[in-house]
Amino acid sequence: MTFFAGWLTVFLISVVVVITPGPDFALTLRNSLAFSRRAGVYTAIGLGFGNLVHATYSILGIAAIISRSILFFNLLKWVGAAYLIYLGIKSLRTKKAGSASQIVQRRKDISRWAAFRIGFLGNVLNPKAPPFFFMLFTQIIQPTTPIAAQVVYGSTVAVVALVWFVLVAVLISQRAVRERILSFSHWLERLMGAFLVGLGLRLAVAEPG
Numbered sequence: 001m002t003f004f005a006g007w008l009t010v011f012l013i014s015v016v017v018v019i020t021p022g023p024d025f026a027l028t029l030r031n032s033l034a035f036s037r038r039a040g041v042y043t044a045i046g047l048g049f050g051n052l053v054h055a056t057y058s059i060l061g062i063a064a065i066i067s068r069s070i071l072f073f074n075l076l077k078w079v080g081a082a083y084l085i086y087l088g089i090k091s092l093r094t095k096k097a098g099s100a101s102q103i104v105q106r107r108k109d110i111s112r113w114a115a116f117r118i119g120f121l122g123n124v125l126n127p128k129a130p131p132f133f134f135m136l137f138t139q140i141i142q143p144t145t146p147i148a149a150q151v152v153y154g155s156t157v158a159v160v161a162l163v164w165f166v167l168v169a170v171l172i173s174q175r176a177v178r179e180r181i182l183s184f185s186h187w188l189e190r191l192m193g194a195f196l197v198g199l200g201l202r203l204a205v206a207e208p209g
Contacts, residue, residue: 040169046119048162055154080125084200091193
């Protein structure tokens with residue numbers, strides 16, 4: 001397989017997987033609605049770095065151990081599930097603000113680092129990621145594949161995730177959209193909370209492979 005063919009395969013698979021709604025999408029949507037565009041963007045940056053971590057250890061071969069070890073899989077599974085459920089419960093407890101200004105003020109309470117951390121940990125602790133990255137790169141990378149090409153393949157996944165979720169954060173936080181959903185934003189955040197709890201419970205019962 002040529003470099004371009006390999007890159008195109010990684011790119012197309014990454015696009016399909018990234019745009020499919022899941023924990024990453026829910027976290028970006030939650031922070032964009034509950035806080036601000038900045039929070040959503042930094043969440044997206046955290047997700048991008050999380051994908052870069054997965055790509056790096058997959059290329060190095062560590063994912064083979066995680067995806068085939070019940071002990072490591074279960075450890076990652078329970079930690080990741082607990083983190084998503086924790087975030088979901090926080091969203092479920094959201095109360096309606098008394099005015100638009102109060103909602104705006106509440107959105108400013110999260111820092112860049114906090115938003116980044118939510119995105120990064122939410123992605124890194126997803127136990128479904130290691131098997132996916134391992135299966136993807138074992139189809140593309142061969143013993144003769146240059147290091148530079150491997151770096152480009154891994155970076156592609158992270159960049160696709162970063163660009164997509166930044167777009168999600170920017171679009172959902174547009175002024176017209178934000179004003180339209182302002183009056184019922186607490187219900188949307190609760191819905192996202194229920195979704196995150198459901199995802200966490202799903203991860204908790206997930207089986208290896």
